[in-house]
Amino acid sequence: MTPVAQTDTPTTRIGVAIDIPEPWGAQLTRRRAEAGDPQAAYTPAHVTLLGPTEVATEALPAIEKHLDAVASAQEPFTVHLRGTGTFRPITEVVFVTLAAGISECELLAAAIAAAEGIDRDSRFPYHPHVTVAQDVPGPALDAVFDDLAEFEARFEVPAFTLFSHDLSDGGDGPWRRRRDYVLGDLR
Numbered sequence: 623m624t625p626v627a628q629t630d631t632p633t634t635r636i637g638v639a640i641d642i643p644e645p646w647g648a649q650l651t652r653r654r655a656e657a658g659d660p661q662a663a664y665t666p667a668h669v670t671l672l673g674p675t676e677v678a679t680e681a682l683p684a685i686e687k688h689l690d691a692v693a694s695a696q697e698p699f700t701v702h703l704r705g706t707g708t709f710r711p712i713t714e715v716v717f718v719t720l721a722a723g724i725s726e727c728e729l730l731a732a733a734i735a736a737a738e739g740i741d742r743d744s745r746f747p748y749h750p751h752v753t754v755a756q757d758v759p760g761p762a763l764d765a766v767f768d769d770l771a772e773f774e775a776r777f778e779v780p781a782f783t784l785f786s787h788d789l790s791d792g793g794d795g796p797w798r799r800r801r802d803y804v805l806g807d808l809r
Contacts, residue, residue, distance in 0.1 A: 632679040635787035637797065638689070638734050639668035640701070640727070642752060646775040650718065650754055653770060657716075657755040657762045664796045669701065669720070669750050671731045671782055672740070681739030686801065688737035689784060692730065693803035699726040703752060703775045706767045714758070716767045717751035723779065724750055730782065781805055 642650060647667045655662035677685060701723035709715040720727065727750035735742060755766040781804045785797040 633676045634679045634682060635674050635676050636672070636682075636685070636800075637670065637674050637785045637787070638672035638782055639670050639785065640779050640782050642667040642669070642703075642775075643777050646703070646777070650752060650770075650773075653766060654754050657766045658758045659755050661753075661756060667752055667754075669723075669727055669752055671727065672734045672742070673744070674787065675740055675742045677739050685737050685739050686784065689734065689782075689801075689803050692733040693782065693805050695733070696726065696730055697806045698778055698780045699723055699805075701727075701777055701779055703773065705773065706754070706770045707751065708763070708767060709746075710763070712746070714756060714760075714763060715753055716755040716763045716770075717753050718770055718773055720750050720752075722776075726779070779805065 641647060650667035651662055651665075654667070702721040703718050704721040705719050707717050707719045709717070728748060731748045731750070734740070754770060755763050781802045783802050784800045786800045787797055
């Protein structure tokens with residue numbers, strides 16, 4: 623058996639997301655907390671464009687330059703959130719669905735993931751959504767699913783955000799906003 627090479631290259635965990643604006647962001651985050659989901663304390667309501675991904679810290683400047691180009695190429699767009707969905711029985715997740723803005727999120731996610739330095743094998747195909755409960759008991763998932771079945775919000779997306787996570791605390795702390803990328807911002 624060949625030993626796996628160990629590396630001492632410093633890494634940073636990043637994620638890219640679209641924030642859900644107020645008043646809906648606080649409402650969805652609060653409902654996630656009420657379901658007992660511990661991630662609600664660290665992760666405000668959002669649509670993920672790149673899930674948690676460890677990258678070489680030295681690759682961050684190139685990734686940020688790539689994100690500039692991706693943002694510049696995408697015009698602002700509208701997201702319409704409506705109703706709930708679930709990934710059960712595959713994963714214990716309930717989410718608010720996107721009724722509009724799906725293709726724009728898919729294009730952004732694909733473009734972001736193409737950055738040099740981002741090497742992410744996803745277990746599942748990309749599906750834009752807003753998680754409102756994850757890995758909580760079945761009755762809590764059912765309650766969130768029912769409570770938000772009539773949820774609806776429509777808002778403009780002017781930007782996406784790069785977040786980073788400090789791995790020195792075991793990765794359990796809050797995500798830190800690193801930088802916003804304005805869409806269609808041709809500098």
